Amino acid sequence: MSLSVDIAHTFGDFSLQVTFQAEGGITALFGRSGAGKTSVINAVAGLLRPDQGRITLSGETLFDGDTQTFLPSAKRRLGYVFQDARLFPHLSVRDNLTFGSRYAPPTAPGPSLEDVLSLLGLRDLLDRAPGRLSGGEKQRVALGRALLSKPRMLLMDEPLASLDAPRKQEILPYLERLRDGPLGLPILYVSHAVDEVARLADTLVLLGNGRVQAQGPLYEVMADPAAVPLLGVREAGAVIEAEVIQHAADGLSRLRISGGDLLLPGVQADPGARVRLRVLAQDVMLSVKRPDGLSAVNILPVKIETVHQGEGPGAAIALRAGQDRLLARVTRRAVAELQLAPGMGCFAIIKATSVAPGSIGR
Amino acid sequence: MSIDAAAWDALRLSLWVACFATLIAVPLALWIAWLLARRDFPGKATLNALVHLPLVLPPVVTGYLLLVAFGRNAPLGRALDSLGLTLAFHWSGAVLAAIIMSFPLMVRAMRLAIEAVDPKLEEAAATLGAPGWAVFGRVTLPLIQPGILAGAVMGFAKAMGEFGATITFVANIPGQTQTLPSAIWAALQIPGGEGQAIAMVLMACAVAVGAVALSEALARRVARRISGA
Numbered sequence: 001m002s003l004s005v006d007i008a009h010t011f012g013d014f015s016l017q018v019t020f021q022a023e024g025g026i027t028a029l030f031g032r033s034g035a036g037k038t039s040v041i042n043a044v045a046g047l048l049r050p051d052q053g054r055i056t057l058s059g060e061t062l063f064d065g066d067t068q069t070f071l072p073s074a075k076r077r078l079g080y081v082f083q084d085a086r087l088f089p090h091l092s093v094r095d096n097l098t099f100g101s102r103y104a105p106p107t108a109p110g111p112s113l114e115d116v117l118s119l120l121g122l123r124d125l126l127d128r129a130p131g132r133l134s135g136g137e138k139q140r141v142a143l144g145r146a147l148l149s150k151p152r153m154l155l156m157d158e159p160l161a162s163l164d165a166p167r168k169q170e171i172l173p174y175l176e177r178l179r180d181g182p183l184g185l186p187i188l189y190v191s192h193a194v195d196e197v198a199r200l201a202d203t204l205v206l207l208g209n210g211r212v213q214a215q216g217p218l219y220e221v222m223a224d225p226a227a228v229p230l231l232g233v234r235e236a237g238a239v240i241e242a243e244v245i246q247h248a249a250d251g252l253s254r255l256r257i258s259g260g261d262l263l264l265p266g267v268q269a270d271p272g273a274r275v276r277l278r279v280l281a282q283d284v285m286l287s288v289k290r291p292d293g294l295s296a297v298n299i300l301p302v303k304i305e306t307v308h309q310g311e312g313p314g315a316a317i318a319l320r321a322g323q324d325r326l327l328a329r330v331t332r333r334a335v336a337e338l339q340l341a342p343g344m345g346c347f348a349i350i351k352a353t354s355v356a357p358g359s360i361g362r
Numbered sequence: 363m364s365i366d367a368a369a370w371d372a373l374r375l376s377l378w379v380a381c382f383a384t385l386i387a388v389p390l391a392l393w394i395a396w397l398l399a400r401r402d403f404p405g406k407a408t409l410n411a412l413v414h415l416p417l418v419l420p421p422v423v424t425g426y427l428l429l430v431a432f433g434r435n436a437p438l439g440r441a442l443d444s445l446g447l448t449l450a451f452h453w454s455g456a457v458l459a460a461i462i463m464s465f466p467l468m469v470r471a472m473r474l475a476i477e478a479v480d481p482k483l484e485e486a487a488a489t490l491g492a493p494g495w496a497v498f499g500r501v502t503l504p505l506i507q508p509g510i511l512a513g514a515v516m517g518f519a520k521a522m523g524e525f526g527a528t529i530t531f532v533a534n535i536p537g538q539t540q541t542l543p544s545a546i547w548a549a550l551q552i553p554g555g556e557g558q559a560i561a562m563v564l565m566a567c568a569v570a571v572g573a574v575a576l577s578e579a580l581a582r583r584v585a586r587r588i589s590g591a
Contacts, residue, residue, distance in 0.1 A: 082482070149490045
């Protein structure tokens with residue numbers, strides 16, 4: 001399965017020109033509002049006809065501006081989960097869920113109603129009307145409805161944006177199960193929330209001003225200093241994979257990454273599990289000597305890969321700790337005073353409290 | 363006071379004409395309303411104007427134009443006549459007049475209802491694989507039921523009360539083309555006919571009240587079902 005998008009579209013004085021590939025797993029399309037994310041996903045879904053370009057899915061042409069090919073939405077077999085759920089108000093949850101089943105080819109692979117009910121915890125809602133569901137429940141039904149149309153790929157346009165934090169936490173595990181579960185459905189996920197992207201995505205496409213600014217595997221793009229301004233200086237930071245070693249009695253858990261061990265609070269996963277850590281660049285300090293007498297417990301020997309001077313007073317430093325990449329944000333003055341340069345070895349101090357429980361998952 | 367058989371005949375004919383006209387006009391009006399609400403095509407403005415014409419023309423003029431088009435000596439009327447369908451001075455002509463006069467009201471109500479349906483729901487249905495007709499049948503149609511009902515009731519009432527175009531097109535032949543309004547008018551022309559007129563006025567009121575009550579009850583049921591609550 002591979003989605004290939006190469007389109008150009010103009011509305012008013014906004015021009016969109018986007019090229020990217022999405023393979024398996026979750027491909028996140030990240031950008032601020034107005035970056036053109038929704039237009040891209042709508043073009044993939046067939047709800048927007050771009051001025052020119054090509055969109056193909058596993059070799060099948062969905063859109064080709066040169067040959068005037070435009071496969072209508074109904075024939076694309078892409079499950080779309082909208083930000084605003086868009087459940088049919090006159091149908092029960094059950095009838096919403098099964099709405100698209102009859103249009104899928106009988107031989108198409110896909111989950112059964114039973115599978116979806118247990119995956120999304122919808123069994124008790126079946127006979128309810130959409131008007132009597134909470135926001136999180138609506139989104140779960142919308143997701144189930146898309147899955148039951150047996151799509152070749154899922155398209156999700158900010159499915160969590162209209163939900164408050166607890167409702168988000170309610171949905172995220174379902175999305176993770178979808179990613180890691182037996183369905184193995186590729187997902188194109190539009191979002192402007194870095195935490196969601198860091199937690200869910202395998203591949204990241206950064207969109208800004210209607211153009212692709214960076215794309216690649218999540219771990220690489222998140223650790224790329226050039227991506228800092230696109231993600232926002234407060235949100236930027238590397239995502240690394242860690243193995244849970246043990247939980248200590250004082251509430252801290254030992255996690256192992258390739259460059260050493262970290263002690264972190266609030267880790268829920270069992271020992272042996274692999275989790276994702278998001279280490280914010282602003283929570284990483286650098287020291288040229290191994291520090292002594294600090295309250296921070298996480299100190300990793302690292303090697304500086306690049307120093308990226310931005311326009312402001314800050315600089316983003318790409319670091320390597322074993323096989324993993326980290327990102328630190330320091331001041332330009334510190335770069336000068338410590339004479340930070342590529343190839344130099346130093347120590348990264350990571351505040352133990354800087355990893356929120358919500359950003360750990362797998 | 364006894365009510366003339368002619369009055370009962372007029373009531374029966376009016377109900378028959380109004381029901382028939384409503385049944386024919388509803389699907390047609392729905393189609394036109396959908397075209398006007400959801401499609402762009404050349405001649406859309408003209409179609410819209412044409413549909414609304416009977417609303418602004420004097421009914422007598424509409425009746426006269428029908429006579430010109432469908433009279434026995436008009437080409438169209440002759441052609442239909444040879445197929446066994448006589449319209450002028452025949453109850454079926456009253457049905458045609460009722461359809462044309464009630465059409466703008468029906469189209470209006472249904473068009474507003476269709477425009478009130480969020481196109482995003484129709485988009486969602488399409489992404490689930492539903493072809494165009496299924497989107498209409500499974501999403502749009504159920505959601506506009508109140509509008510269809512309102513249009514049908516208004517059209518029915520208009521058909522029951524239609525007078526000018528009907529009397530011009532099909533005249534006022536008791537037992538054949540004399541509808542309730544025509545019969546009331548005729549009774550008022552005869553000295554001492556007020557009694558019959560009042561009886562028929564009461565009939566008209568009863569039908570109107572009955573239709574409104576029925577539509578209210580239906581509307582409540584439909585609204586409960588589609589409100590999503």
